[in-house]
Amino acid sequence: MSQDLKYWDLEAEAFNLQYETFPRFVEREVVWKQALEQASSEIDNGLIAADVGCGPGRLAQMLVELGRNTVCIDQSEAMLKLARSRIESLDLNCEVQFRQAALPFDARDLAGAVGIVACSSVLEYVEDPPAAVKSLASLLSADGIMLVSLPSMRSRFRRYERILRWIPLLRPSYLVRQIWRPSIESATAVFQQAGLTVSSLDYYGAPPYPAIFGKPGNGAETLVLFTLKRAS
Numbered sequence: 101m102s103q104d105l106k107y108w109d110l111e112a113e114a115f116n117l118q119y120e121t122f123p124r125f126v127e128r129e130v131v132w133k134q135a136l137e138q139a140s141s142e143i144d145n146g147l148i149a150a151d152v153g154c155g156p157g158r159l160a161q162m163l164v165e166l167g168r169n170t171v172c173i174d175q176s177e178a179m180l181k182l183a184r185s186r187i188e189s190l191d192l193n194c195e196v197q198f199r200q201a202a203l204p205f206d207a208r209d210l211a212g213a214v215g216i217v218a219c220s221s222v223l224e225y226v227e228d229p230p231a232a233v234k235s236l237a238s239l240l241s242a243d244g245i246m247l248v249s250l251p252s253m254r255s256r257f258r259r260y261e262r263i264l265r266w267i268p269l270l271r272p273s274y275l276v277r278q279i280w281r282p283s284i285e286s287a288t289a290v291f292q293q294a295g296l297t298v299s300s301l302d303y304y305g306a307p308p309y310p311a312i313f314g315k316p317g318n319g320a321e322t323l324v325l326f327t328l329k330r331a332s
Contacts, residue, residue, distance in 0.1 A: 104277055111273075112178035116156035124306045128323070131304045132220060132247075133162050135325060139216050139245040140166045147215025147241055152203070153222030157183025161190065163216065169195040171210065175202035203232035207239060214239040217246040221323070224251055229280045230290050237294040237330075246296065246328040251281050255322045257307040284324065291328055299327040 119125045136159065140149075149168040151160040153175075160183055163170045172183045180198050187196050201207070203226050217239055226232045240246055251258055258281070264271045282290070288298055305323035 108176040109178040112176060112182055116182055119158060127306060129158060132159055135247050136162050139247060143215035143245060149216040150214045150239055152219045152236060154183050155179050157186040159218045159220055161186055164190060164192050164194045164196060171197045173199045173201050204228060204235035210239050212241055215241050215244045219248045221249050224278045224280045227279060230293060233290050233294045237296055240330060242330060248326045249323050250287055252303055252321055252324040253281055253283050256320060257322050295331050296328040297331045299329050301326060
């Protein structure tokens with residue numbers, strides 16, 4: 101995960117609020133909920149799940165609601181505090197762990213034991229994506245499923261962001277911190293190096309200014325969700 105720890109601690113509350121305020125964030129939750137439900141239906145019920153870069157714990161909540169014992173991992177103590185508060189407010193009979201760690205990490209006790217690894221909008225902020233992906237892949241069970249979202253660089257909005265990166269007065273704070281913005285081909289190569297194969301791709305994410313960048317369904321989607329499995 102990004103090493104700019106202070107930034108993520110300060111942004112925790114505001115980031116969480118976006119899911120309560122902006123329709124495009126609500127859409128993200130719908131997409132992820134469907135993906136996690138599908139993954140869970142294919143994975144043995146006894147296997148745990150991991151939400152890596154869990155933020156305020158929204159995906160972790162979905163995993164717990166699916167009956168999965170879950171490990172929440174984030175480098176930000178403030179994010180983990182929000183995640184813990186969210187999960188502990190649920191009346192569900194699942195074991196949930198909270199770990200403060202940055203990618204890449206060494207979690208030998210979880211190696212090969214995780215049926216579902218969820219990593220939403222995290223890898224674009226890490227300093228060493230190949231090492232981060234390898235550490236995620238090490239968690240995955242033999243028949244496990246990894247779900248990873250990244251910026252969709254085919255999106256017109258992402259092309260607009262390339263311009264913003266060179267205009268300090270207009271550049272949003274998150275964009276300053278994005279390090280890895282790969283093409284589908286580049287990301288796939290990194291996944292393959294870690295022993296993973298791409299099972300499917302799903303494009304989603306309405307742009308913040310749809311009137312300018314178009315409606316979803318015609319190349320405007322800002323995110324891509326990779327479904328990954330161990331290479332046979």
